[in-house]
Amino acid sequence: MRKEFLVFGGPLIGQEEIDEVVDTIRSGWLGTGPKTIRFEQEFAEYLGVKHCMAVSSCTAALHLSMLAAGVGPGDEVIVPAMTFCSSANAVIHAGARPVFADIELPGMTLDPADVIRKITPRTRAVLPVHFHGRPADMDSLSAIAAKHNLLIIDDAAHAIETQYHGRKMGHFGDAACFSFYITKNLTTVEGGMVATARDDWAERIKVLALHGMSKDAWARYSDKGYRHYEVVGAGFKYNMTDIQASFGLHQLEKIEKNLLRREEIWRAYSKAFANFPLTLPPEPLPDTRHSRHLYAVRTKADSPLDRDSLMEELYRRNIGTGVHYTALHLHRFYRETFGYKEGDFPNAEAVGASTLSLPLSPKLSDEDVADVIEAVKESLNK
Ligand SMILES: Cc1ncc(COP(=O)(O)O)c(C=O)c1O
Incomplete structure (x- = not known):
């Protein structure tokens, strides 16, 4: 019998990550800054998606996507009954109601037939979870969404490398949300990302992720000099730091x-x-x-x-x-x-x-x- 306990989900962290974190600490720029921006760009390149916004968790990514979608009180979002709680909680945080649908077996992803049964006049969006890394049936779910005029927000917490018909996540729904929690295939200890092709969503998510401050506020995180900003909405403190991005840059290289x-x-x-x-x-x-x-x-x-x-x-x-x-x-x-x-x-x-x-x-x-x-x-x- 083995002597040491084998921890479930232990991450593989190399010397590169350690050196990068030390470099970040020595640089004096520990918060959101150049490394976060580079991580966003490299993640977007990896997915082949126009916009990637790094945030503090996948839960934050899901919440911001709901808000970008305009989901709110009186709305319903269809969520698989087999997922992590934050898939549903993000809907609740936006003021809407999660409506569960069953999964198909053996794949364990959202059952399109049950999604159809759960649609009501209040349904605004569907939240497929690419469960354990296996893509949901996006052909069927996209057809349903198109027919009923629903948005799709992908919970891709498990699915960074996942592909469906040759395309990665971020190419199916209106937004895809990723997790970089410690047990995930890429870890920044805690962290998340939203990927979207939509310019308007990217802009809204960026603003809401930083207190609702106008875009100029992000200039605080560069060496371009002080810029005045305006608060344009009641946003959140969901930004990623350069310490987290230091892990992310090298984890992405090795994914x-x-x-x-x-x-x-x-x-x-x-x-x-x-x-x-x-x-x-x-x-x-x-x-x-x-x-x-x-x-x-x-x-x-x-x-x-x-x-x-x-x-x-x-x-x-x-x-x-x-x-x-x-x-x-x-x-x-x-x-x-x-x-x-x-x-x-x-x-x-x-x-x-x-x-x-x-x-x-x-x-x-x-x-x-x-x-x-x-x-x-x-x-x-x-
Ligand atoms: C399917 C799913 N969605 C969302 C999350 C939330 O991710 P995070 O911990 O980064 O907020 C997780 C985390 O385990 C998850 O498994």
């Missing part, structure tokens, strides 16, 4: 190389678990690329252990795991606020009760991967 390692680990797990009493994550659909953000297995009715017991057994063997996620509508807040109940979204509930994410990070050594496989094997008495 494709790291994806190769993620794919290698994914293949090793899928080969080892092929005959285990578990449901393995579905392989990507043709003409798509999966970012391999999370490797989530699901326990079956005839598995020797249920999900929580398997997590416990793995923990006892020093393997950290995660749950992504409990079906959102079953959390107390959404039940009590919106009247959701068990049985409303059967697919999301089935996944939520059985899913378990194994360590998947380019930081893992071959030995770590072998330890995970051995621990799963022993836990299931295989």
Whole structure:
């Protein structure tokens, strides 16, 4: 049995990131500045999207996108019932109501047929989550949005490297939101990004991310001299700092190389678990690329252990795991606020009760991967 606990989602940080952070500290420019702007430009280049705005989290990115979309009180936004809470909370922060729809199986992304059932005259937008790195069915969702005149705001928190029909995120919806949280495929410790092709949204998001100050306020973050600014709206403090961007610049350089390692680990797990009493994550659909953000297995009715017991057994063997996620509508807040109940979204509930994410990070050594496989094997008495 391995001696040290294997932390779930540990990031791979190299000397380049450390040197860049030190350089930033020494430069005296620690807040939002030239490195943040460079990170925005390089991220936009990576995606091939016109505008990228770096912010403090994906939650902030989603919130600002809702505001740029003009979503507000009286509006509804359709959100998958299987996602992280901030996908729905961003809608609530904008004053609107999240309306849950079920996911399709085995892909676990938003079910277009259920989206159609949930559309009302108040629906303004759809929020597809590219779940675990697998793209949602954007052909169907785009057609639905076009027919019903809905906006699309992508929750691409898991999906930096994801591609759908040869295109990356930021090319489908009106805006795509990314997370650089510590466990994500690219980390700035905390951080996020909005990508959009729309000039008007980019402008609004930039202003709202910095207190609602007019664009000139950003000149404070350059050496161009003082410029007076005007507050044009009640904005937020959602800007990214150059310390965060220092991580981001080098994490972005390595993202494709790291994806190769993620794919290698994914293949090793899928080969080892092929005959285990578990449901393995579905392989990507043709003409798509999966970012391999999370490797989530699901326990079956005839598995020797249920999900929580398997997590416990793995923990006892020093393997950290995660749950992504409990079906959102079953959390107390959404039940009590919106009247959701068990049985409303059967697919999301089935996944939520059985899913378990194994360590998947380019930081893992071959030995770590072998330890995970051995621990799963022993836990299931295989
Ligand atoms: C699907 C999804 N959306 C949004 C977020 C929020 O990201 P952040 O922590 O950067 O606000 C997460 C974070 O885990 C996520 O998994």
